[in-house]
Amino acid sequence: MTRTARQEPVVAPERERPPRAAPVQVYVVFAVLAALVASQQWLVDRLDHPAVATWSTIFVAIVVQSIPFLVGGVLLAAIISTLLSERALRRLVPANPALGVPVAGLAGVALPGCECASVPVASSLMRRGVAPSVALTFLLAAPAVNPVVLVSTAVAFPGRPEVVLARFLASLVTAVAVGWLWLRFAGRVPLLHRQRAHDHTEGTAHAFVDSVRHDFIHAAGFLVLGAMIAAAINTFVPREIIESVAGNAVLAVLTLAVFAFVVALCSEADAFVAASLSAFSDTAKLVFMVVGPAMDVKLASMESGQFGGAFALRFVPLVLMVAVLSACGVGWWLL
Amino acid sequence: MVAPVTRATQTLLLTVTGAVLVRMAMGDTYLRYVNSWMRWPLLACGALLVLLAVVDMWRDEPKADGQPDHAPDGEPESSHVPRAAWLLFVPSLVFFLIAPPALGAHFAERAQTAVVPAEPSTEVVLPELPTTDPVPLLLEDVIIRAAYDGDTLADRRLEITGFVSRDASGDWFVTQFGMNCCAADATVMKVLATGAEAPADDQWVKVVGRYVADTGVGGGTPPEVTVEDVQLIDAPTNQYR
Known part of the structure; x- marks a missing residue:
C-alpha cells in the first residue's frame, strides 16, 4: 500500500494577517454603494449598449440561478461539518479510500444538486477527514448523475434512452476514474484548508451559522468571477463559429469540450443546449454533457478558491482529459 | 492592493x-x-442571507464598546x-445600475437555434388547427408544424407574437x-416576416400573416409568413417560453 492511501489534507498556514481591521472600511464601502445607486440614472445612459445589456443579463442570470443552489450546498456542508458525528460519517464512508471512491460516485445519484453546491460539500467532507479522492469523486458525480439531470436529458433527447444511459455511464466513469487516479498519483498535492477557530470553542448553533456564512462568502466571490467569464463567452462568441467545425470528428469533440468548459451551464439545462447543437455527432454532444457538469470555468474558479491554485492546476486538466476520454469511449460503444 | x-x-x-x-423575486424582475x-x-x-447578517450584528451587539470579543488582532479566524469576495458586490451593482433587460434582438442574432424535437422523417399526425381565423399559434408550434412539411398550416391566417429581431x-x-x-x-425561435416594414428592434408585436408553403421544412431554416397586419404590443411579464 502506498502512503497515498492515508493522505491527510495539508493545512496551509495563513499567509498573512490582515492589518488591524479598520472599521472605517464598511462605511467607505457603504458610501460608494450609495453614491453609485444615487447616480444610477446618469450611469444607465452611459452603459446603454446592447452588448453590455446582453452580457449583464446573462451574468446576472447565472449568478441568480446559482446562488440558491450554492446556499443549499453550504447548508449541507454546515450540517456535515457541525452536526454529523464522526462516527456517523465513518459508517457512511468506507475507511478504505479505494472502496470509498465508487461508493461516493454512486452516492452522487441520490443527491440532486447543482455543481456549485457540491464544492462546499466536498470541502466540508475533507475537513471531517474523508479522503480527498473520495470527496472529489462525490464532487464530480453529484451534479452529473442525479435523477433530475437524467430526466432532463431524456426530455431533451426524446425516444433515445441510449443517450441517457451513455451520459450516466460516462459521467460515473469519469468521477470514479478521477477519484482513483487522484488516490494513486496525487496524494502529495497540497489542499488548502483554512482552519476555523470557532469550531470547537463555541456552541453548535454558533459554529453552524459561522460555517454557513464563511462558506457562502468564500465560494460566492469565485462563482461571480466564473459567471463573468461565461457570460462574456456567451455574448461575444457567435455560435456559428462553433458550428463551423462540426464536420471534423476530432475537432468537433475538442470544440464542444472547450465550449462546455467556457459556457458553464447548469447540469439540468445543458442537455437541451446539447440537443440543439444539431450539426454535431452524438459522441460530440455526449462530450459536451459529460464535461460540463464535471468541470467548467465557474467550477475551476470556485475550486481554486476553495482548495488552492496548486490543486486546481492539476485537478482541472485531469478532469477535462478523463471526461473527454470517457465520453468518447462510451459514445463509441453506445451511440 | 485590494x-x-x-x-x-x-x-x-x-x-x-x-x-x-x-427585491428581484418580490416583483417580476426575476x-x-x-x-x-x-x-x-x-x-x-x-x-x-439577510438573516445571517442580522444574526451577526445582533451577536456582536453586547460587545460593541470598541473591544470586539474576537482574536486580539481584531478579526476572528473565521472571518x-x-x-x-469583493466580487460578490458586482451582481448587485450590475442589477441596480444596468437593470439588465430580458434577452432581446442583440442576442437573438448570436444564440443557439431551438431544436425541433423530433425527426421529420417519422410519421407524425399533427392535430388540425382550430377553425378560428386568424388562428393564434405559439412560435414553437409554427416551427414544429412547418418542420413536418407545413401541411397543417397551408392556407391559414396565423396570429403569432414575439419581439422583433433582424439578421x-x-x-x-x-x-x-x-x-x-x-x-x-x-435558445431562439424565429419566424421570418416578409411583406411589411420592420418595427424597431426588441419591439413586441402581434403579427397576422399567411404561412409561405415549403418554408422551414425539416427545422433547419426558419418558417416564413407573409405579413398582413402588424400590431405593436407591450412586452409580456414573462418574455421567455
Missing part, C-alpha cells in the same frame, strides 16, 4: 445580496433571468475570506427565446 474584506463589510455584502434577491419556479427559492435564499441581411423575424434554467441557456 484590502481584505472585514467582517463588517462581509455583513454588508450579505445584506445587499440578500436584499437584491428578495423572470428576466430565470424560470418562474425559482421565485420561492430566491425569496428563501435572500431572506436567509478570513479570499479577496475575491445581417436586414430581414426581420418574430422572435422569442425558450429558456430551461436561466438566460444563459436560452
